[in-house]
Amino acid sequence: MGKTERFGFVHGGGGGASSSRFPKRRRSSRRDLDESEFFEEEEVPTVERQAPEQETRATDSGGGGGGGKGNRTGDLLKHFNNGPVTVTLNDPEVLDCPVCYEPLNIPVYQCGNGHVVCHRCCCDLMNKCPSCRLPNGHSRSTAMEKVIESIQVACENADYGCKEKMSYSEKYDHGRACHYTPCSCPLAACNFVGSFHQIYQHFRGVHKHAAEEFVYDKVLRITLSVHHDLIILQEEKNGDLFILNNSTEPDGYRISVNCIAPSCKGGVVYSIVAKSGGAVYEFNSCTKSIQNWDENNPPSVASLLVPSDFFGSYGQLHLGVRIQHPRK
Ligand SMILES: [Zn+2]
Ligand SMILES: [Zn+2]
Ligand SMILES: [Zn+2]
Ligand SMILES: [Zn+2]
Structure with a gap:
């Protein structure tokens, strides 16, 4: 009532x-x-x-x-x-x-x-x-x-x-x-809520420097620190937002990529390549659409498990991330 x-x-x-x-x-x-x-x-x-x-x-x-x-x-x-x-x-x-x-x-x-x-x-x-x-x-x-x-x-x-x-x-x-299902700004300190289009515009306008820009189908090279819980990725042309999440596990670090979007939007294929010394780990998966990102409770999805010693003496790992264009 x-x-x-x-x-x-x-x-x-x-x-x-x-x-x-x-x-x-x-x-x-x-x-x-x-x-x-x-x-x-x-x-x-x-x-x-x-x-x-x-x-x-x-x-x-x-x-x-x-x-x-x-x-x-x-x-x-x-x-x-x-x-x-x-x-x-x-x-x-x-x-x-x-x-x-x-x-x-x-x-x-x-x-x-x-x-x-x-x-x-x-x-x-x-x-x-x-x-x-x-x-x-x-x-x-x-x-x-x-x-x-x-x-x-x-x-x-x-x-x-x-x-x-x-x-x-x-x-x-x-x-x-509905494609207008509200999503929250992925930054924990920000309370903005809007459709995914509104979130993309908001992020570009208000938090531009908080995201790494990338282009679909091209490899983005990023350096991930053991202290990074997440890196926000924003597509250069249409502003799509993705979160590269890094969770600490007893046996290493779990890395995955997910999209800020309504659940009706399908996943996007992506790949991660991690190199350390002569060893290479390659991981291919599909993003999950997330409306409310909770850094304390990241989604349970397939992820790349990287051993702790991959991060080297400075605690840094060099990654190549490639996100496929959703229309492909
Ligand atoms: Zn009756
Ligand atoms: Zn009934
Ligand atoms: Zn609607
Ligand atoms: Zn915000």
Whole structure:
């Protein structure tokens, strides 16, 4: 409760404000569900309808306008009947199945008392209503299906630049694939959060000297000290950010490269060559996309294990790092 979400209705409904009664909600696993909890009920906040400002003003100012008022009211009604409207839903969970808590998707079933349930749960519960135990049969909740069909929600990453709008049930799938998923600046002392594009620009603008610049497909030669936990790499042309991580282990040092990016961005192939005296270690792998870099808890990924004596008497190791262009 307390979660508020703004929705756009694709087709304006004919009715006014409405309220519904749904079983009391508690986020829990399906196994935790107790029969008694479905019989407790609480009021769900009303769905508010808001007409666009200009239409509201037209009606207000038309108070003393005689015949003109009728036309403006007619326009307003026409707008409500045909055009999209914006609503604020104080409890978006009313659009979730009360049993599995997944977003309701068509078909939606209901019992004789109007309690809704998703198709999968309806089958799992042998067509018995989880709220009142009346049979669900195969009664479809066409009213709820119309609501679900008509609602569009903005992406939860709208503040970071995503302009996508989608049905409520597609929201979670989109969230997993959204390229605007926020990432944190990899420097622990900086609190900047933004989409990966914003992070790349931010890093170049604010921390330019904290990164080693590299070019895709070309070998970058760097000197890694035993005291370096990480070296930040920024691609010269498009600003992509990578972290070369150096973790101390009992048997040496583990070195890997990972990318600051949303998880929907696939990994990038890279190679590391470490030389010491006549010995050469070569390592090929694929980066992992990281949104929040935690230097105390680096990701568990494949890495190059370099023996401690490779670092030489000055505690330094010469590396060649090559990151392949993501389009290859
Ligand atoms: Zn369900
Ligand atoms: Zn019922
Ligand atoms: Zn998005
Ligand atoms: Zn920063």
